[in-house]
Amino acid sequence: MTEFKNTERELHFFRLRLSAVAIFVVICFGLLLSRFIWLQVYKHRDYASQAEDNRISVVPVVPNRGLIVDRNGVVLARNFSAYTLEITPAKIRGDLEAVIDDLATMVEIAPKDRKRFRKLLEESKNFESTPIRTRLTDEEVARFTAQRYRFPGVDIQARLFRQYPLGQVASHVIGYIGRISQKDAEKIDDGDDAANYSGTDYIGKEGLEKSYEKKLHGTTGYEEVEVTAGGRAIRTLSRTAATPGSNLILSIDIELQKIVEEAFGDRRGALIAIEPETGDILAYVSMPTFDPNLFVEGIDQQSWEALNTSLDKPLINRPLSGSYPPGSTFKPFMALAALELGKRTPASAIYDPGFYNFGNHTFRDDKPGGHGTVDMYRSIVQSCDTYYYTLANDLGVDAIHDFMKPFGFGQLTGIDLEHEKRGLLPSTAWKRAAYKTAAQQKWYAGETISLGIGQGYNAFTPLQMAHAVANLANNGVVMKPHLVKILENGLTRERIPTVAKESYRIPLQQKNIDVIREAMAGVAKEGTSARVFLGSEYISAGKTGTAQVVGIKKGEKYVASRVAERLRDNALYIGFAPADKPRIAIAIVVENGGFGAEAAAPIVRKAFDYYLLGKRPLVKKDGVKVPADTDAESTSAAALKAEAESAGGPKPGAETQGNQE
Numbered sequence: 251m252t253e254f255k256n257t258e259r260e261l262h263f264f265r266l267r268l269s270a271v272a273i274f275v276v277i278c279f280g281l282l283l284s285r286f287i288w289l290q291v292y293k294h295r296d297y298a299s300q301a302e303d304n305r306i307s308v309v310p311v312v313p314n315r316g317l318i319v320d321r322n323g324v325v326l327a328r329n330f331s332a333y334t335l336e337i338t339p340a341k342i343r344g345d346l347e348a349v350i351d352d353l354a355t356m357v358e359i360a361p362k363d364r365k366r367f368r369k370l371l372e373e374s375k376n377f378e379s380t381p382i383r384t385r386l387t388d389e390e391v392a393r394f395t396a397q398r399y400r401f402p403g404v405d406i407q408a409r410l411f412r413q414y415p416l417g418q419v420a421s422h423v424i425g426y427i428g429r430i431s432q433k434d435a436e437k438i439d440d441g442d443d444a445a446n447y448s449g450t451d452y453i454g455k456e457g458l459e460k461s462y463e464k465k466l467h468g469t470t471g472y473e474e475v476e477v478t479a480g481g482r483a484i485r486t487l488s489r490t491a492a493t494p495g496s497n498l499i500l501s502i503d504i505e506l507q508k509i510v511e512e513a514f515g516d517r518r519g520a521l522i523a524i525e526p527e528t529g530d531i532l533a534y535v536s537m538p539t540f541d542p543n544l545f546v547e548g549i550d551q552q553s554w555e556a557l558n559t560s561l562d563k564p565l566i567n568r569p570l571s572g573s574y575p576p577g578s579t580f581k582p583f584m585a586l587a588a589l590e591l592g593k594r595t596p597a598s599a600i601y602d603p604g605f606y607n608f609g610n611h612t613f614r615d616d617k618p619g620g621h622g623t624v625d626m627y628r629s630i631v632q633s634c635d636t637y638y639y640t641l642a643n644d645l646g647v648d649a650i651h652d653f654m655k656p657f658g659f660g661q662l663t664g665i666d667l668e669h670e671k672r673g674l675l676p677s678t679a680w681k682r683a684a685y686k687t688a689a690q691q692k693w694y695a696g697e698t699i700s701l702g703i704g705q706g707y708n709a710f711t712p713l714q715m716a717h718a719v720a721n722l723a724n725n726g727v728v729m730k731p732h733l734v735k736i737l738e739n740g741l742t743r744e745r746i747p748t749v750a751k752e753s754y755r756i757p758l759q760q761k762n763i764d765v766i767r768e769a770m771a772g773v774a775k776e777g778t779s780a781r782v783f784l785g786s787e788y789i790s791a792g793k794t795g796t797a798q799v800v801g802i803k804k805g806e807k808y809v810a811s812r813v814a815e816r817l818r819d820n821a822l823y824i825g826f827a828p829a830d831k832p833r834i835a836i837a838i839v840v841e842n843g844g845f846g847a848e849a850a851a852p853i854v855r856k857a858f859d860y861y862l863l864g865k866r867p868l869v870k871k872d873g874v875k876v877p878a879d880t881d882a883e884s885t886s887a888a889a890l891k892a893e894a895e896s897a898g899g900p901k902p903g904a905e906t907q908g909n910q911e
Contacts, residue, residue, distance in 0.1 A: 309475055310449030313468030314410065316495030316740055318424055318458060320504040321530075326424050327459070329410045333386040335394065336379040339371065341403030350382065353404065356393045359383055362550040369548060370429060384547055385411065412452065412546050418539040420507050422567045423500070423667075423733060425457015426542035446470050455545065457567075458498060458733060461668050465737060468495035494740030501530035501735040509860050509867060510535045513853040518841040519820075520568035522716035522731075523857060526826065526835050528749055529720070529729030531665075533857065538564040561816070569716075571671045573709040574839050577795030577846070578633045579824040580704030582766050583718065584641055585626050587653040589762040593644050596765045599625040606639035606699070613639050613699055616796075630769035631777035633794065635703050642702025647693060650701055651677035656728070656756045657718040659710055665731050666748075673714055676707035704797060715837035719824040723791075723832035725763055726756035767791055771829040779823070782851040788862055791832075792825025792854065794846035818842040821849035827858045834861050 318327035335357055342349055350367075353359060359382060367382045386394075391406060398405075412427050430438070430453050438447050447453075448470055454460035471492030475485070510521050514537040523533040538560075544553050557565055566572065588594035604620030606613045615621070615635040621628065629637035642650065655661060660675025674680075678693045685691045700706035710718075713731065721728050730753050737746045770791035774783040778794040797820045821843030826832040836854050843849030859865040 309473045311471035311473055311489070311492040312410070312449045312451075313470060313492035314494040314740065315412065315427075315452075316466040316468065316738075317497045318466075318500065319497065320500050320502045320507075321735060322503065322505075323499075324504045325415060326420060326500070326502075326504065327412065327414055330413055331408055332384065332411055333391050334381045334407050334409050335383040335386060335390075336381050336405055336407050337367075338379045338403045338405075343402060349401065349404070353382070353394075353401065356397060357383055357386065357390045362552075365551065366548045379405070379407070381547075384409075409451075414542045416504070417541050417543065419511060420502060420504065420534065421457075421539045421542045422536040422569070423457055423502060423534045424542060425459040425461075426455055426545040427452045427459050428455045428545050429548060452546075456542075457667065458500075461666055462496075462498055462734065466495040466498065468740060469493035496740055497738040498734050499736035499738055499745070500733055501525070501528075501532065502534060502733065503532050503861070506533045506857060506861055507535065510853060510857055511537065511539065513856050513867065514840070517843060517849070518562055518568075519839045519843065519850075520572060520712040521836065521838040521853065521857070522569050522712050523834055523836045523861070524716050524720040524731055526720040526724035526832050527729070529731045530735060530749070531731055531733050532834060532861065534569060534733065536566070536568040536570075538562045540564045567667075567669070568839070569712040570665070570667055571669060572711060572839070573671060573673050574712070574820055574822070575706075575708050575797040576704035576710055576715055577797035577820070577822050578635075578704060579715065579719075579793050579795035579822050579837070579846075580702075580708065581630055581633065581638055582722070582770055582793050582824075583654060583657060583659075584638055584645075584650070584702055585630060585769070586722070586758070586762060586766050587645060587650065588626075588641055589765060590758060591645065591649060591653065594626060594641065596626045599623050600637055600640055602634055602636040604636070606636045608639070608643065608696055608699055611696055626765065627769045627772060630766070630793065631772040633778055638702035639699050640702075642698050642700075643695070645698075645702075647698045647701060648677050648679075650698075651675055651680075654718075656754070657721050658714050658728070659708075659718055661714070663713055663717050663731050665713060666733055670713070671711055673710040674707055675710070676701065704795065712837050712839050715822075715824060715839075716835060719826060719837055720835040721756065722763070722766070723826035723835045725760065726758040728753045728756065767829060770825070774825070774829075778847050779825075779851040782847060782855050786855070786858070788827055788858070789829045790825055790827035790858055791829040792823060792851065794851060795822035795824070796820070796844065796846055797822060799842065816842055819844055821846045823847075823850035823854050825851075825854055825858075827862060834858065 315329055317325060317329075319325050335353070337346075337349070339346060350359065350364065363383055367380060370380050383390075386406065394401075394406060414421070414424060414426070429451055430447070434453050438444050438453075443464065446467070446469060450467070450470065454463040454466065459466065469492060471490045473489045474487040506523065510523075510533050514521075514535065517537065519537055521533060521535040522531065524531055540557055544550075549557075585594070589596070600623075602615060602620035602622060602624050604615045604618055606615075613635070616633075620636060621632055621634045624632070624634045624637050626637075628634065645653075654675055660673045662670050662672055664670075676697075681693050682691045697706060701708055717731050720731070730750050732748060732750075734748050737748060738744070739746075770793055771789055773779055773792050773794065774786075774790045779792055783790055783792075799817055799820060819842070821840040822838065823846045824835075824837045826835040834857070836857060838850045838854055840849040840853070856867050859867075
């Protein structure tokens with residue numbers, strides 16, 4: 251039987267299918283059109299901005315860090331440009347160590363470079379560029395550039411580096427910069443200056459580099475650079491220039507600093523020299539010192555261990571954080587307190603048998619048999635302990651505390667460095683707060699006696715001692731000690747002085763100051779430091795001091811040769827010159843140096859000679875002693891003789907008066 255197709259029915263179904271397809275196509279095109287309208291009309295502004303961002307890269311321009319110079323313009327910290335080989339780990343194909351090994355065939359990469367790189371890698375993000383070698387030579391740059399195509403993720407960058415051209419000189423003042431650590435980054439992010447550190451790799455870590463970080467850093471600039479889809483720069487569209495950091499002009503005289511550091515030799519200690527009238531710090535010495543250049547790119551493990559484990563503790567900033575009993579350098583201030591508080595007159599005298607009995611304890615003078623009859627002048631010139639034992643007992647601890655506090659003892663000076671220690675100026679209130687039990691909190695009268703000679707609980711920083719003697723030399727006018735004298739604008743060179751006006755005045759009677767000044771001048775003329783200042787062309791005022799590091803048993807006599815070197819007494823000296831119109835005031839501590847007249851005063855003499863007269867210490871050249879900056883051929887025998895006679899050394903057969911403190 252033959253079937254006939256139902257043409258009408260098939261045509262109907264065909265039309266249905268065609269209609270369904272047409273509707274589907276219309277819906278699809280409708281969706282596309284609506285999406286097109288959404289993207290091109292409603293979201294046009296957003297996506298246009300994103301497209302522009304993909305086309306334009308904003309690159310930070312790191313500012314030049316400000317210079318640090320001394321008062322005479324000698325550069326202490328500067329910048330220089332050099333090439334750095336850097337790796338971006340996220341872009342490395344394959345094993346990172348294998349890539350480094352391959353790089354080492356073209357560019358020298360030492361084991362310390364690898365260690366530093368791994369350390370920096372731990373502190374940085376994986377997509378950040380991290381240096382593997384710094385300060386490449388031109389030859390190394392050329393070798394790598396020729397093979398650059400083989401090392402995706404490795405590139406050479408031109409960067410500015412910090413350099414300290416004088417090395418170890420004044421390192422505790424200048425400090426150093428280092429790469430921004432994770433801790434530094436968190437601190438920056440929490441602050442209000444985070445955007446300014448975009449692109450910056452280094453930050454001040456210690457010293458003035460840290461305390462003046464914001465001034466030295468400057469303001470980051472930006473470049474808008476057109477880039478390809480592959481990230482290659484095509485052209486610079488706009489540029490906002492970076493503003494260089496301010497230059498720091500210090501109050502330090504770096505030549506004076508060098509002379510003092512050389513005079514210390516391998517001894518430990520600290521010296522601060524201040525201009526009394528302004529508070530300018532002329533020399534800031536902490537010995538031993540270190541080379542800040544070691545820290546700029548990350549110190550290697552061997553150097554770090556050598557510095558960190560050294561018994562000499564070169565990383566300690568002694569003038570700022572070292573606390574020392576002032577010893578007999580405290581006596582002039584005790585004598586001034588006696589005059590101001592009416593406890594003594596200049597003519598008041600005692601008889602010193604060589605000891606002072608208080609209760610059942612005997613406090614001994616350093617001179618067996620004593621000094622005999624002693625008035626105030628002789629008590630300072632000959633450094634009579636017994637005089638100050640009795641005076642301390644008469645004054646009492648709280649009166650001593652209240653008088654000494656305005657001079658800066660046991661107080662923060664406010665110097666422009668961080669981490670200053672307060673030291674300790676004892677009082678009954680301090681002891682109650684410092685101890686827990688009633689027996690510990692009680693102040694015993696016998697504890698006051700040792701305060702009179704600068705022992706007991708007394709502990710001050712060398713900076714505080716120098717500040718105090720500067721205040722005395724300035725007739726009680728207190729100037730805040732500072733290291734930065736001028737801030738210089740990095741662009742305009744406009745100079746802004748940082749020296750503040752006087753902080754306050756200590757109410758002292760000039761006649762009493764003159765009594766102390768005369769006695770301190772007597773120390774250098776006929777007293778404990780007379781031998782050191784023999785033949786000087788100026789009149790200086792000073793006071794020697796010796797302070798115990800460890801106590802000795804009752805009845806025993808202290809003999810330095812029988813005591814371990816690091817347990818011997820500290821040597822101290824305070825002074826100012828000229829005595830009538832002081833231009834420089836100094837405090838020095840030589841750790842375990844023994845007598846102040848032997849170890850400390852000679853260094854002060856060299857500092858005074860240079861600052862006041864321009865004289866330099868004598869050095870041997872070809873067997874002949876000449877000033878450090880003079881050639882032997884141009885120095886006459888007469889000049890050499892005159893220099894030797896004024897350098898502080900004793901002449902054959904010369905004698906000195908007073909004790910050897």
